[in-house]
Amino acid sequence: MIKHRNLFVGGLVLSALALAACKQPATTPAAGEEAAPAAVPAFSVNAPISSDAIDLSYTVVSGPTYDKANDAASYTIEVQNNGKDTLASAGTHPVNIGLVILGKDGTMNTPPAALEFQRYPLPAPLAKGEKVQLPISFPVAATLGGTAQVDGVQEGVAWFSSYGQPTLRLDTFTRCGDKQESLCGNNGEAVPAAP
Structure with missing residues (x-):
């Protein structure tokens, strides 16, 4: 009886090994193909973030450039999260990068001031210490002066500047002379054409 039980158990083990060997091998992409991206869990911001957990910094990477056909200025800025919380442009209280137009006196009190001018979502969640380059483009006609x-x-x-966080001032644009389809920056020189 013991001999038959050992044979039976041995047969089960061999069967399990045989079945494991019959599994399909993991597929690898053929030459020139890319592997399917792994599923990334969604991250969203659904509650107000404490003001002491917010700390963003901004740097101009490139720009401005001028797209004459669309009468638009473009920059690439770097956004770095130095705060405690992960930020994301998803959820019921998402975090975005906003573009505000200050008036001629540098405040929101004179034209062409516009608080709700443009929004740019973060391309992915931004954890503490991470940074991302963000292209921004906007129509210049409403920003002149x-x-x-x-x-x-x-x-x-809230706007992060209301917590005392730094902002990034870009340029004050004007038309170059009387040329309607032109753009000059702070230094009075023409803004380079967009590539």
């Missing part, structure tokens, strides 16, 4: 300023915003909660 004002100053474009980058500021973080948690939608439905």
Whole structure:
């Protein structure tokens, strides 16, 4: 009886090994093909972030350039999260990068001031210490004589500058002379054409 039980158990083990060997091998992409991206869990911001957990910094990487056909200015800025919380442009209270236009006196009190001018979502969640390059482009006609300023915003909660966080002032644009399809920056020189 013991001999038959050992044979039976041995047969089960061999069967299990045989079945394991019959599994399909993991597929690898053929030459020139890319592997399917791994599923990334969604991250969203659904509650107000504490003001002491927010700390963003901004740097101009390139720009401005001028797209004459669309009468638009473009920059690439770097956004770095130095705060405690992960930021994301998803959820009921998402974090976006906003572009505000300050008036001629550098405040929101004179034209062409516009607080709700443009929004740019973060391309992916931004954890503490991470940074991302963010292309921004905007129509210049409504900004002429004002100053474009980058500021973080948690939608439905607050602009980060209201917590004393730094902003990034870009340029004050004007037309070059009387040329309608032109753009000059702070230094009075024409803004380079977009590639």
